[in-house]
Amino acid sequence: MKKYFIALLFLLASFPCFPQKSEIGAMVGTSFYLGDLNPRSLFGMSQLAGGIIYRYNFTPRWAIKANILFAKVAGDDAITNKKYERNLNFTSPITEISAQVELNFFKLYNERGHNFFSPYIFAGISVFSFNPQAEYDGTVYALQCLGTEGQGLAGEKDYYSLCNVAIPFGIGLKFNVSKHISIGAEWGMRYTFTDYLDDVGGNYYDNAALWELRGPAVAGLADKSEVKHEAGTGRGNSKTKDLYSFAGATITFKFGEADNSCNLRTNVKRKAVTSY
Numbered sequence: 001m002k003k004y005f006i007a008l009l010f011l012l013a014s015f016p017c018f019p020q021k022s023e024i025g026a027m028v029g030t031s032f033y034l035g036d037l038n039p040r041s042l043f044g045m046s047q048l049a050g051g052i053i054y055r056y057n058f059t060p061r062w063a064i065k066a067n068i069l070f071a072k073v074a075g076d077d078a079i080t081n082k083k084y085e086r087n088l089n090f091t092s093p094i095t096e097i098s099a100q101v102e103l104n105f106f107k108l109y110n111e112r113g114h115n116f117f118s119p120y121i122f123a124g125i126s127v128f129s130f131n132p133q134a135e136y137d138g139t140v141y142a143l144q145c146l147g148t149e150g151q152g153l154a155g156e157k158d159y160y161s162l163c164n165v166a167i168p169f170g171i172g173l174k175f176n177v178s179k180h181i182s183i184g185a186e187w188g189m190r191y192t193f194t195d196y197l198d199d200v201g202g203n204y205y206d207n208a209a210l211w212e213l214r215g216p217a218v219a220g221l222a223d224k225s226e227v228k229h230e231a232g233t234g235r236g237n238s239k240t241k242d243l244y245s246f247a248g249a250t251i252t253f254k255f256g257e258a259d260n261s262c263n264l265r266t267n268v269k270r271k272a273v274t275s276y
Helices: 002-013 077-081 207-214 216-222
Strands: 022-034 047-057 062-076 089-104 117-130 133-136 139-142 163-176 181-192 243-254
Touching: 022 062, 022 181, 047 089, 047 243, 062 077, 062 117, 062 243, 089 163, 117 181, 133 216, 139 216, 207 216
Parallel strands: none
Antiparallel strands: 022 047, 022 243, 047 062, 062 089, 089 117, 089 133, 117 163, 133 139, 163 181, 181 243
């Protein structure tokens, strides 16, 4: 995925309107998730996140943006959900590639004497990868391939995919601090189409059968409660999808001088104006 994004940047750079309308930079901030192990706590168990940005400004109001985001999310019943009888926890890295449309509330310019800041909203689409993990008996395990809810066993559903699609949306604020430098702050949510960012989304499988078929580690990770749950009882809420979020600061650098090659009117000589 990364090589396709880089190729896209070079392709856009070859277009005649690339200078000044284009920005490239970085963002750094924090990430968190909302799901079965953290249903309500905004910024609960926040993790460090960051990435790179490419933005193309069509007009002072409209822009498109491409991101590559590297983040981490985590949840723990004992911290963000207080369901100690279930006692599940996880961490997961996330790599996201997204395309977004931005709408500035005010017209935004990088010229002296013009408006230099604007709040904005954005929405788009992203593709992301994740890989939930948890510790058992001193060893960290990747959970998806273990089938903690019986995935892959006879009569059960297939393993969930570690790649998925999300809808990013949110708000931000931009400042053009100079002709070539812009800074900002942004907070966005990502609505995903998976319930397994945390490896929790269905019912408990028979724990004794998991022990026999897949070993003590899988059985222990599937149900960490002292009194094991009955097979078929709810391990997670299958009616809702997980979300993850990114909030952070951005800095971008604009390319080159003003380029009017796409505006045919600029090639027409203006008539001299006589002052009286």
